[in-house]
Amino acid sequence: MRLIAVCGSARKHGNTAKMLHQVIKGAKSVGAETEFVNLFDLNFKDCIGCYSCKLKNSKSYGHCVVDDELKPLLRRIEESDVIVLGSPIYYGNLSGQMRSFTDRLLFQYLDYDGTATGPKPKDFKTALVATMNVNDEIYVERGFKDTLTNFAGIMSRTLGSCELLTLTNTVQFDDYSKYVYLMPDKEEKSNRVEKIPAEDLQKAFDLGVRLIKS
Numbered sequence: 605m606r607l608i609a610v611c612g613s614a615r616k617h618g619n620t621a622k623m624l625h626q627v628i629k630g631a632k633s634v635g636a637e638t639e640f641v642n643l644f645d646l647n648f649k650d651c652i653g654c655y656s657c658k659l660k661n662s663k664s665y666g667h668c669v670v671d672d673e674l675k676p677l678l679r680r681i682e683e684s685d686v687i688v689l690g691s692p693i694y695y696g697n698l699s700g701q702m703r704s705f706t707d708r709l710l711f712q713y714l715d716y717d718g719t720a721t722g723p724k725p726k727d728f729k730t731a732l733v734a735t736m737n738v739n740d741e742i743y744v745e746r747g748f749k750d751t752l753t754n755f756a757g758i759m760s761r762t763l764g765s766c767e768l769l770t771l772t773n774t775v776q777f778d779d780y781s782k783y784v785y786l787m788p789d790k791e792e793k794s795n796r797v798e799k800i801p802a803e804d805l806q807k808a809f810d811l812g813v814r815l816i817k818s
């Protein structure tokens with residue numbers, strides 16, 4: 605089994621990357637071959653809406669034709685069994701880099717052929733890992749949960765079953781004294797010893813195991 609994890613945060617040692625590395629650790633512990641990719645290392649464009657991936661009787665059907673640094677990644681994804689996307693939440697949604705990537709990844713497989721499966725090469729197993737500053741209550745109140753559940757639904761329909769894992773209440777700065785931040789959780793976050801609670805790291809590890817074993 606091959607698992608590929610794609611990170612949509614520029615912070616190489618940030619919350620999202622840490623959670624994805626835990627997923628990878630879990631997957632490796634049960635024998636998976638794994639790869640980690642940071643989208644910020646790749647130079648790529650948004651979907652240009654050319655519809656070549658929907659062209660009848662063409663080689664491009666079911667494939668994105670835009671020729672840039674995403675092309676080899678999209679090929680490696682097709683060779684994988686498990687796709688894990690990780691993103692920080694920016695203004696209640698996935699990061700812009702992740703949205704650009706998912707337009708290219710998902711639209712090529714979107715079902716316009718009435719089969720309810722579309723032109724995807726196989727049924728992948730997938731997961732969406734999202735990290736955000738807000739706490740669990742605000743996550744629900746502000747509709748972030750609805751947005752992510754909806755997006756996980758799109759991934760399920762387009763790629764294959766998708767599990768959503770969220771990390772809320774994240775630590776944003778290594779040293780809170782250096783930044784303008786007067787929110788009520790400042791004290792707790794600046795003094796937190798485990799930047800990501802062990803329980804959340806364990807959930808990410810377990811997700812990696814589950815994605816490979818189930």
Ligand SMILES: Cc1cc2nc3c(=O)[nH]c(=O)nc-3n(C[C@H](O)[C@H](O)[C@H](O)COP(=O)(O)O)c2cc1C
Nearest residue numbers: 613618619620692693694695696735736737738774
């Ligand atoms: C541009 C920007 C917008 C953000 N918007 C939100 C938001 O709407 N809700 C939230 O809870 N956190 C928001 N955050 C905080 C990040 O989602 C959070 O700190 C996340 O864990 C960062 O992940 P990273 O360390 O992998 O980059 C925002 C951060 C930035 C830089």
